[in-house]
Amino acid sequence: MKILAVVGSNSDASINRQLVTYATTLFENAEVEIVDMNDFEMPIYKHQREVESGIPQQAQDFASKIDNADVLLIALSEHNGTYSTAFKNVFDWTSRIKPRTVWNEVPMLLMATAPGGRGGLGVLEAAEKRFPSHGGNIVDTFTLPFFNDNFDKSAQKISNEEKDSELREKIQKISAIESILEK
Template identity: 80%
Template sequence: MKILAIAGSNSDTSINKLLVSYAALLIQNAEVEVVDMNEFEMPIYKHQREVESGVPQEAKNFAAKIDAADALIVALSEHNGTYSSAFKNVFDWTSRIKDRAVWNEKPMLLMATAPGARGGLGVLEAAAKRFPLHGGNIVDTFTLPFFNDNFDKSAQKIANEEKENELKEKTAKLSAVEIILEK
């Protein structure tokens, strides 16, 4: 199984990248590619720009990575209750590729984390509503509140046993969906 792990942040110290990288490792016998949003930096979407220049190659490259994966794990950083501008721009451009649903119906575990009590719940709720309209096949969602208390950076894993077990159940669920789809 090939897993594409996407952290919806362009921060070099992204806590969502730590979380999505860890979650992907929980899926047994998987080939994992962690996406760095900085690889897909392009001009801010503008209709006139699209008409004049077309869809940037970076958006097509992002779509190709989705297409090559069997399943997706997406962890979104929350900026003022919604997606980071870096992620939103990639999402917007990818949605402009002709005859394409952004997520291409790939099974997806949708996640978020943040330093606060809500753990990125605002962005998670926004994405859970929006992604199915763009080919998102959301198998489950996961949020990790109080990241700095619940994630051990030195061990690179969740320190909170209850949240650790919850994530293991949800990654197993994603893996099971992919196995069923292969049959």
């Protein structure tokens, strides 16, 4: 199974990177690639720019990674209730590649974490509404509130047993779907 873990942040100290990296360790016999938005930095999307210069290679590369994945784990950072600008720009450019859809119906687990009590719930709600219109096959979502209290940074894992168990169940769910699709 090929897993593409997308860090929807361009922060060098991203807590969503820590969450998605931990989630990848819960899969058995998986080939994992972790990417963040710093790998796909492009000019801010503008239609005129697209007409004049075409779609940047970074967007093509991002789409290729999606197309070669069996499962997507996407951990979105929340900026003012929605995606980070870095993520939104990659999303916008990738949406311009025709005739494909952004997510190409690859099964995905959407995740978010934040220092506060909502745990990135706003960005997950935004993604749940938007992604299906762009080929998003959302199997489940997971949020980890109060990151600093619920994630052991030295052990690089969720320390809250209830939330850890919840994530493990969701990983099993997406793994089972992928197993069925492989047959």
